[in-house]
Structure formats: structure tokens, C-alpha cells
Amino acid sequence: MIVHQLTLIRREIWEHRSIWMTPLVIALIVSLMSLTGQVVVSGFDQAVDIAILGASNVGENERRAAITAFLVGISILFILAMLVLTVFYSLDTLYAERKDKSILFWRSLPITDAETVVSKLVTAGFLIPLVSFAAVILTHIVNLIISSIWLAAQGGDAGHLIWSSVPLVDNWAATLIVFVALPLWMSPFLGWFLFVSAFTKRSPLLVAFLPILVVPMLERIIFGSAIFSEAIFVRTGKMPLFRGMESADFFDEDKLSVSGEAISLLARIDLARFLTSPSLWLGLVVCALFTTAAIYMRRYRDES
DSSP: OHHHHHHHHHHHHHHOTHHHHHHHHHHHHHHHHHHHHHHHHTTOHHHHHHHHHHHHHSOHHHHHHHHHHHHHHHHHHHHHHHHHHHHHHHHHHHHHHHHSSHHHHHHTSSOOHHHHHHHHHHIIIIIHHHHHHHHHHHHHHHHHHHHHHHHHHTTOOHIIIIITTOOHHHHHHHHHHHHHHHHHHTHHHHHHHHHHHHHOSSOHHHHHHHHHHHHHHHHHHHTSOOHHHHHHHHHHHOOTTBTTSOHHHHTOGGGOOOOSSOOOSGGGBOHHHHHTOHHHHHHHHHHHHHHHHHHHHHHHSOOO
């Protein structure tokens, strides 16, 4: 089973190069934008000297807050890209193998439909986030090195202004938790997308999102309630992972207020609250039901 899963996951990486190309492209674009911005700023010598002088005189907590906001801004880009990539991958993976008839080849191998669908769920729920997280680490390091070189060229002390205050371990640990927790929290949608990918003959994107948009409106018109829409809103905006704040506040630079204590993203994460949330486990059950339905559809669906 484990050997089959590893082989099937390698297959996903081979067939869906966007899994690793998308984060790398974003990393390259962000690094080039950072480099370009610093080259442009270098033209304002007097303002740069004043900014470096001011940064040298502020406290360590203030520098830590500024660097944290910079790193969080980079991480947000990868989180958004990860969500988009996961949606398109989940909707395409089972649909594409029927469309190009490659399912006939894979069915000739001693691999069950359950193993195949589970490998795609693992790819969407764990592999894509881990690849994206690795790209975040790479981008952080590259941009910090670029900033250090630029700062040294401007006469600043990069060791004091950047590396003495940069909270890499705290930031990376918090980012990893978010990257892993987000797919778990959104697992009902992953299961639904795989199910749609397994049964639809055309336009999986439309088939997947049309019910999500139409059903809440019909529920409001016919029954005057909003149970379905509230359930979707809870999934998309109220992940119970962050201590004393909503999901959006965790990524709001204005919320990273400076106090007497050093800023710590990891301290703002409440894993116990997340893991004991009934909504999390109910969502995983819904994901399991949709995944089971996707396995059934792949087994008995006509390949045409």
C-alpha cells in the first residue's frame, strides 16, 4: 500500500508539473520584484540614508515586527497560489485521465481505484502545501540575502538590522502549521472537487462551483434560511487556528502591533482549539464521504 502510494504520488508530480513549477515561478517573480524595487530605491540616496539611520536607532521589537510583516507578505502570496493550484489540480486530476484515456493504462496495473483516488487526495492535501512551504523558505532566504547585500552596499549593517532580528524559526514554524492546517480545514471542498472530477464529462470548474453559488440563493429564496451559505462562510473565513483573532487578522500587518514583548506568530496559533474543533472533524467526515463517492465513480464511470 505504502509503496503503491509513493509510486502514485510520483506519478502526480510527473503528470502535473504545475505542482512544483507554480511555487518556483512565484518565488522567482517575488525575488525579481524585490531586487527591482531595491535598485529603484537606491536612487534616493538621502532618503535611504535617513531610513537606515532610523532603523538602526529603533528597538529590536520594532525591527522584528517590520521583518515579520515582510515575511508574512511573501507567505500570503504562496497561500493564495496554493489554494488556486489545489482547486484546479483537484478538479482536473480524475477528469483528465478519462479525457485522454490514460485511465485504461492505469487500470491495467495492479493498483486499486481507492489507492489512486487517495493518492490524489494526499497530493492535494499534503504534497502541494509542503512544496509551497519549501518555496516559501527558499523565497525568504533569497530575499533576505538580496536585502542584506543591498543594505551593505548602502553602508548599513545587515547583521544588526536584519539577521539579529529576523524570526525565521518562529515564522517558518507558524507558516508550516498554517500550510498543513488549511487543507485539513478545507477538506470538504477537496472531497467535493475530486468527486466532481470523477463524474463530470465536461466543464468541471463550472459543475463544481455552480451548486456552491446557486444552492445558498435557492435556500434563501425558498426556505428563508442561510444554513448552507453560513457553513461555506465558516469554512472560508473562520478557521479556528488563531488565538484571539480571525483568520484574516493573522495576515493583517496592522494587527502585528508592537508591545513590550517580541512579536511571535507561533504564539498566536492555538493548535488545541483547532484539533478539538467539531467543525474540523465534521469536515473530514464529509471529505471522506465525497472521496468514497469519487472512488465509486472512478470504478464504474464510463471512460467516454
